[in-house]
Amino acid sequence: MRPSDLAREHGISTQAVRNYERDGFLPPAERTPSGYRLYTEVHAAALRAFLSLIPAYGHAAGGQIMNALHRDDLNDALLIIDRGHHQLLRDRETLDAVREAVDHLTAEWEATTAPSTTPATRTIGELAHQLRVTPATLRNWEDAGILTPARDPATGHRSYRAADIRDAEFAHLLRRGGYLLDHIATVVQQVRTAGDTETLSAALDDWQHKLTTQGLAMLHASTQLSHYLTLRNRTAA
Known part of the structure; x- marks a missing residue:
């Protein structure tokens, strides 16, 4: 030939x-x-x-x-x-974890973003107590790009809004699953970019399709x- x-x-x-x-x-x-x-x-x-x-x-x-x-x-x-094959398995496990997190947090997410609800804010100490982690852990997550809390112009203290609390709960769930911070940051960014559960669901379906195609x-x-x-x-x- x-x-x-x-x-x-x-x-x-x-x-x-x-x-x-x-x-x-x-x-x-x-x-x-x-x-x-x-x-x-x-x-x-x-x-x-x-x-x-x-x-x-x-x-x-x-x-x-x-x-x-x-x-x-x-x-x-x-x-x-x-x-x-190991990487594909990890990606599948991450996708499953995100789906589980979405199912777990959807009700709270929609409740805190409903027009009739005034989203509560948390200080770093309050959020750390809620998640049963240390404030240092939340600061590490911020350094990794997972959390982006607002700052009080006068004091510089962090203020965690409803979306920040949601991102922290996603991160906490995935961290318990053994995922690295840079991987969690990518997942949380997808959640943050989606903006609503319907868009996020479509993004996860697209991710599933890509993994199936690769398999x-x-x-x-x-x-x-x-x-x-x-x-x-x-x-x-």
Whole structure:
């Protein structure tokens, strides 16, 4: 096969095929006396495997997997794959935790933002007591971008409004679940940006769809990778 034969199947350029070989994502091709590359079905299978790895694990990880295979380090390739699956599981657990938090806090959220209700505020000590954490913990959450309390212009004291209290309760729930502060900050920002439960619910559904799509991509990639390894080993035997 020529580079154009491999490229045509995937709608990519022949230069991309050459670059993938240069970067070790494909096994080295043999050359004709005049210097033209000769690709085989093994190279075609390697290209299918690499391209299937991208939506499953990302371009960088996909390249690392193929590089590991081509230096005959199967364990390293499987370790990268395992890390990808672990990350997907963590993302699913985070999504489940956010859904649980939304269900738990929706009633209070809507009550505190209802037109007939004057949202109560809390001092840092009052909120810390409510959550059974220390004021230092709330200050750490603020440093991480999780909380953005207002400040009294005269005294500089923090004042936690209804939205701040909601964000703190989300953070407290996720922290108990073992999530890191930077991860919690991302989740709380999604809640803050959504602005209402309907928008947040739609955002969570979209997140769920992305995780499902990635999981299916992993299944497809495992099939392509297994086929490539079988073909490669059979050719080498």
